[in-house]
Amino acid sequence: MGILERLSRLIRANINDLIRRAEDPEKIIEQALEDMRATLREARMEVAEAMAELxxxxxxxxxxxxxxxAWERKAAEALKAEREDLAREALKRKQQAQALAEGFAQQVAQQQDLVRQxxxxxxxxxxxxxxxxAKKALLIARKKGVEAAEAVRRFESKIDAHGAVEAFEDMERRIQAMEDKHAALSEMDKSEIEKELERLGSNREVEEDLARLKRELGIA
Known part of the structure; x- marks a missing residue:
């Protein structure tokens, strides 16, 4: 099993456990990172061991x-010394050593592939x-943003639940109605003389304004 596959299984197992326990998403993120760091430590040990074996x-x-x-050289020396029997034995040893060298060469090639992988x-x-x-900080910031938005939503829900806004607006309408009623009653309570005086005052202002305009226009 590869390092990444083993890591994937480990993270899934730990995260699924946290999700079942309804853990904080921030804890889930940190657990995933901790699993990755632990696997990284193991992976480094595996690579070191594989390189040592290589x-x-x-x-x-x-x-x-x-x-x-070396056995090849000894065989040559034996032949020079006219010891064909020794040369033959040396060549046997050479072939044995060569076979082992070739076998280890294959093992070296396989181990090199493993180290590369x-x-x-x-x-x-x-x-x-x-x-x-790098993503951890962003994810945590997004989480906090969602939490803040949810807090605002809950606050607004509380306001709506108590009907504070509606009550305020209703009170404003009632006060306005009371003011309108008071103004109407005050108007009805005025005497005819007061009303006439107000009309005269209004007419006088009009006449004065008219005289001013004539003077400005040079009309006698």
Missing amino acids: KKLEREQQSYAEQAA LTTQLRALESKIQESE
Whole structure:
């Protein structure tokens, strides 16, 4: 199982548990990041172990390759000394060492592929964590924005529930009606003389305004 696949299963398990417990979304985000960090630590250990194993295999392969070359030289020396029997034995040892060297070479190639895969997954995980860390602040800010909007909505609901606005507007209408009624009654209570005096006063103002306009226009 790859690093990212294992991480995905771990995060799903932990987040599903938090969701079942109706945890705060901020806690869910932090839990996901913590799972990613934990997996990153494990991934780094796996890569380090794989690289150490690769170096060990490379040393083994190199050792047997050197042994094969050494037995080749010994076989040549034996032939020069006219010891064909020793040369034959040296060549047998050479073939054994060479076979082991080739076997370890295959193991080295496989281990190199594994190291490359693990390293690629490790880099992808590191990149994903950096991206998630950057998104964390934005997600938390969005969460707080939603919470603030919800608080405003609840506040407005409380105002509507108590009918404060409607009560205020109704009181304003009542006061206006009382003022209108008072004005009407006051008008009815005026004596005819007061009304006549008001009309005369109004007519006098009109006459004065008319005389002023004639003077301005030069009309006698």
